Amino acid sequence: MFSGMNIARACTGVVKHAFFPKIIFPTSSSPTLASVQVLLLHTSDVDCGKYTGRRSKKRTKRFLQRAKPEILDLAFAGDMAEQPSVDLSLPRVDYQQSEQVKVAEEAVQKIFSLEFADGKEVLKHRMEEMRLKMQKNPTDIFSAEIRIALMTVQIRNLIPHVTQFRKDKCAKSKLYLKIARRKKWLKLLRMLDYSRFVWLCNELKIKWIPYPVYKVDPSRSATRRREAVLAAHQIKFAKLDALKKELSKEKDDFMIYKETSLTEIERQLADLKIEQEKIGFDFDVAMKEQPPHFKPKVHRMR
Incomplete structure (x- = not known):
């Protein structure tokens, strides 16, 4: 007859060698050789712990489906x-x-x-x-x-x-x-x-397919700089339009003043009985003459 301590030691050694967890026998009855044989026969009912998980991971890697190579698109x-x-x-x-x-x-x-x-x-x-x-x-x-x-x-x-x-x-x-x-x-x-x-x-038999236009998203500083440049251009053109309107108004006033002045000069020459050809003055030519073109000077922003 095997003693209870010897059977437990033998069972623990076998189970440890087979990667089984620690087995605890009930205290009410001492283990017998038949109970140990029945326990060792039903090895599938015992949880093998980390060893089973590790082996299952290794096996699943063999059956991973590889990605198919991409079809060459030309x-x-x-x-x-x-x-x-x-x-x-x-x-x-x-x-x-x-x-x-x-x-x-x-x-x-x-x-x-x-x-x-x-x-x-x-x-x-x-x-x-x-x-x-x-x-x-x-x-x-x-x-x-x-x-x-x-x-x-x-x-x-x-x-x-x-x-x-x-x-x-x-x-x-x-x-x-x-x-x-x-x-x-x-x-x-x-x-x-x-x-x-x-x-x-x-x-x-070639189809012309150009490369797409290279597009870069502008940075925050570039966007601010562009907005500042656009605002400066708007201010500049607004000032130029105002200056052009002012010059056109002054031009109209000058033409009225010129016409009245030439009329007065012609009247005075007639009163003094002086011919226009002798002094080199022609009223029609003087009326057709235009004032010199004035181009405003605009300083660029740096």
């Missing part, structure tokens, strides 16, 4: 068409003028064709085709139209690659840089020659 580029297909039977750019390739066997011509070329050679062929299509004359190499057309070929060549390989950040940065550079040249061409700009957009 609508701001304005491209309404994809890269057109290329005839792979054509020779490469470096061998188009070669007479030896033209008279060579079919297998040799196939080796020197675009079918056996890499991506750089195909892109070079596309750019040469676009240059010949957009040129005004054979010497037209660095015009805005040629630059925009060649950048369009490069952009449409990079878009499928960046869409497929999302981790290629270097290609993505190059694509965004070329789109920004093309927008810059499109804006310049739009300012210089709008008709040519419209023709090029229709030819390349």
Whole structure:
């Protein structure tokens, strides 16, 4: 027979090793081996405390749903068409003028064709085709139209690659840089020659989408400064209007005074029997003369 103290010690050791909390037996009856066996069999009924909570946290982390990657949106580029297909039977750019390739066997011509070329050679062929299509004359190499057309070929060549390989950040940065550079040249061409700009957009199937205007919320000090400047301008223009009204009134009074004075002078000359031509005085010319223009001096506020 096991004594009560030994059974309790054994049970406490087993329970402690199994991460069970402390077990308190009722005082009315001493623990027996059967009661300890029944207690150890029903381990699911015992609260395991911090250990169960810690394991449940670790398990839930495995089933956390990861956020899906954002879809690459390139609508701001304005491209309404994809890269057109290329005839792979054509020779490469470096061998188009070669007479030896033209008279060579079919297998040799196939080796020197675009079918056996890499991506750089195909892109070079596309750019040469676009240059010949957009040129005004054979010497037209660095015009805005040629630059925009060649950048369009490069952009449409990079878009499928960046869409497929999302981790290629270097290609993505190059694509965004070329789109920004093309927008810059499109804006310049739009300012210089709008008709040519419209023709090029229709030819390349590009939609003009300018960048939004950069807007900065004014600070409190800037708002106060602007209000002070507006108030100063209102005061200045109010004073100028008052001065103009005063000058116009003085001008009317002066014209009346001038007319009466000239009439008096003419009467006196007639009384004295002095001809106006001899003294160089003409009444009609004197009436038509206007007073000198007076421009008020306005000091700017600093």
